[in-house]
Amino acid sequence: MRHQRIIFVVVSLFCATAVYAQTFGSKERMPRPNEYGTVEINNYSERAGIASVVFAHWLHRAKYTCRLCHVDLGFAMEAGQTGIREEDNRNGLYCGACHNGTEAFAVEDRKHGAKQEKSCQRCHSLGVDVQAKYDFYKFVKGFPRARFGNRVDWLLAEEEGYIKLVDYLEGVSIRRRALKAPLDVEIDAKVDEMPDIIFSHKKHAVWSGCELCHPQIFGITKASTVFEMQEIFDGKYCGVCHGKVAFMTLDCQLCHTKDVY
Numbered sequence: 001m002r003h004q005r006i007i008f009v010v011v012s013l014f015c016a017t018a019v020y021a022q023t024f025g026s027k028e029r030m031p032r033p034n035e036y037g038t039v040e041i042n043n044y045s046e047r048a049g050i051a052s053v054v055f056a057h058w059l060h061r062a063k064y065t066c067r068l069c070h071v072d073l074g075f076a077m078e079a080g081q082t083g084i085r086e087e088d089n090r091n092g093l094y095c096g097a098c099h100n101g102t103e104a105f106a107v108e109d110r111k112h113g114a115k116q117e118k119s120c121q122r123c124h125s126l127g128v129d130v131q132a133k134y135d136f137y138k139f140v141k142g143f144p145r146a147r148f149g150n151r152v153d154w155l156l157a158e159e160e161g162y163i164k165l166v167d168y169l170e171g172v173s174i175r176r177r178a179l180k181a182p183l184d185v186e187i188d189a190k191v192d193e194m195p196d197i198i199f200s201h202k203k204h205a206v207w208s209g210c211e212l213c214h215p216q217i218f219g220i221t222k223a224s225t226v227f228e229m230q231e232i233f234d235g236k237y238c239g240v241c242h243g244k245v246a247f248m249t250l251d252c253q254l255c256h257t258k259d260v261y
Ligand code: HEC
Pocket: 039, 040, 041, 055, 057, 060, 061, 064, 065, 066, 067, 069, 070, 075, 076, 077, 078, 079, 080, 081, 082, 083, 084, 207, 240, 241, 244, 245, 246
């Protein structure tokens, strides 16, 4: 009997930690501000004998909208899922849509002459000692601060003009008028302890246009998508972006705001 009780306690402790780990923050190290939102891409690189690719969101999101890359250029919103090939880049697709020597440094940068390895290593940089052109801490110095993630309040940084987002790439994007953002949506938190959520279309449209969310993540009719907090923590719905690139899901108070402010 006693024996059974011990097993029960051990099992419940284990379950408690497992739930804890995937929800309210675990004891794992939090990503450093400069690491948050950084993606390793390695479907083919190591196998081809070259270091894998490190892609930093903080630098790219400070220059372009999420929409431009994830809609117009077709990057998946899950690490590794695009299946980018080196040949694609050289044909002006994916990274190569910008890294062509005009918009950004080219896959083969003439500046490096015969030492082409140096061009390659700017992207194929995992475990390679390369000097990045942009230093994270210098770049974000003076930007409005946030609690977690990159510790940058990106929304304010854009509003206050610290960054200017490009939403159009010649030859890729089409010129069109922005759609009018619907009014804020109130989402019922369904439990008394948690304030309701105010979802602002206006704030999101700046980065995500409309097509980044509709129709793949959210239905277009009111209350057509039903989901729970646990699914957000697991990377679905709001969690497709929040917790990976947009602010972390640990920041409960940034979403559960109704009657708090
Ligand atoms: C310059 C292009 C670019 C911009 C701008 C950009 N992304 Fe990404 N994003 C990528 C690439 C490339 C990947 C990796 C895709 C792959 O590996 O197949 C990625 C991956 C992601 C992932 C998956 C991360 C993971 O760990 O699985 C999320 C979420 C994401 N982006 C959200 C955003 C959000 C939100 C924004 C705007 C704040 C944004 N991205 C801006 C290019 C971009």
